[in-house]
Amino acid sequence: MDILVVGGGGREHAIIWSLSKSTKAGKIYCAPGNGGIAQLAECVPIGVFEFDRLTAFAKEKEVGLVVIGPDDPLAAGIVDAFEAKGIPVFGPRRNAAEIEGSKTFMKDLLHKYNIPTAAYQKFSDYESALSYLREQELPIVIKADGLAAGKGVTVAYSRDEAEQALLDIMVTKVFGDAGSQVVIEEFLAGQEMSILAFVDGETVRPMAAAQDHKPIFDGDKGPNTGGMGTYSPLPHINDSIIQEAVETIIIPTAKAMVAEGRPFSGVLFAGLMISPDGKPKTIEFNARFGDPETQVVLPRLRTDLLDIFLAVVEGRLADIDIQWSDEAAVCVVLASGGYPGSYPKGVPITGLTDSGEELIFHAGTARDEHGNWITNGGRVLGVVGMGANIAEARSAAYKSAEGITFAGKQNRNDIAAKALV
Structure with missing residues (x-):
């Protein structure tokens, strides 16, 4: 069975890596893919929002399954588009994807069905939100309602930080329309x-x-x-x-x-x-x-x-009976200098081989005109270590990560440290 995976990050690389091990998988396509994904799948230069082109491609290639990776096209109804063409697709329809696409919808749903979550209030008016915010205890959590690439949440420990976050979301519109509503909720410790x-x-x-x-x-x-x-x-x-x-x-x-x-x-x-x-x-x-x-x-x-x-x-x-390994896994992300703010692209990467012996998932990479690896995103690589326990897996991940370098490279040095206490 031929498969089309939509997306182009580390998540999609991991999905394709896993699918490629299936004896039932035929040719795998990825739209748009990235440099690392190209080692396992045929990358197709179609954007994740080009629904007409994506469905036409799937029809042309007679793929047996489409898998949607990113959140944005799910919220925009990409699954509905494939279903309308009679193409089997893995992912939630638009009205179900709203559980991620709108934090107010999600919070209201949990409240209605008494599902445990933090206390909250929602606002579409900046002055009302600011007035409410000034009455709350710190720390406080401020969330843009819509999708913001995982960056629309601020845990504010000071009044200035809280008010600045609210201003950024609702007035400056740093997340665009995702900030038309805001959720202010209690801080949960643990x-x-x-x-x-x-x-x-x-x-x-x-x-x-x-x-x-x-x-x-x-x-x-x-x-x-x-x-x-x-x-x-x-x-x-x-x-x-x-x-x-x-x-x-x-x-x-x-x-x-x-x-x-x-x-x-x-x-x-x-x-x-x-x-x-x-x-x-x-x-x-x-x-x-x-x-x-x-x-x-x-x-x-x-x-x-x-x-x-x-x-x-x-x-x-x-x-289906789903089985899991007892092995541990640790992933260390290598990011570009400046991320999560602005960052350069096209920075040469050294120490990254094509051997496939190490478990490395590409999030933002490309090849230059000479075939050499270069950076092409904020999060560049996800370096995974496996082991009998977290300590072994963590050691393997950091050993692999240390061997890969590029100007401005940044990564956290405490991934999985909490599991070792």
Whole structure:
């Protein structure tokens, strides 16, 4: 079966890497792809929002399955576009993807169905939001309603920081229309956890739990990014807590979406906070594989990923037994200098080989006219280490990461450190 994967980052590279191991997979295409993905798939120069061109290409090549990676085209209805042409596609429809596309929709849904989350208020008027903000205790969390590449959330520890974040979102419009509404919610303290789950209506099959590191600098300092590294499993979080999160948050949310006439099909990604008393609460939901969570979750998957995708698309996820490896995985993201702000492109990369022996997922790379690797994005590479435990996997990841250099390279040095305490 030939496959088309839509997207061009580290997440899509990891998905394609996993799909390429399936004996049922034929030719894999990726639109638009990147330099690293080109080693495993034929990259097609079609943008993720060019729905007519994408559907025409899928028809022309007679692909048996389309897999959607990024959040933006999901929110814009890319799955609906493929379904309208009768093309099998993995991912949620537009009305279900709104669980990520609108934070106000997500918060209202959780509130309506009594699913654990932080207290919040939503605003579309700046003055009203500012007045409310000035009455709240610190720290406080301020979120742009729409999609902002993982950067639309500010955890403010001072009044000035909080008011500046609100101004940036609602007045300066640094995130464009994503800031037309804002959610102001209570700060939740504790351990963060990510649980991705394959979902087919009310059927939920959780993946191995992971933990992301959003801030750019060590010690969770600095502005939020799309993610600077991840690890899986989470030895410092009890399995009973993970199970409670699935039973009290993810399954009820899937059922709530069905009840709302928005049945979810694809990957539902819960960003959770585990409070000091061990109770999970919802921070956010994403409507697709996480990036870079996917880079540590899929290497631990034993079951054929293509089989799972087809089961979800065909409405028979309940019949699939999904197995996971006991191995640990740690991903360290290497980012361009200046990220998550402005950054240069075209910077030569040294130490990056084509051997395939190391598990390295390309997020923002390209080849120059001589075939040499250069940077082409904010997050450049996701370097993954595997091992019998987190310590071994972490050591392997950093050893590989140290061998890759480019001017301005930055990475966190404390990925997975919390799991070693």
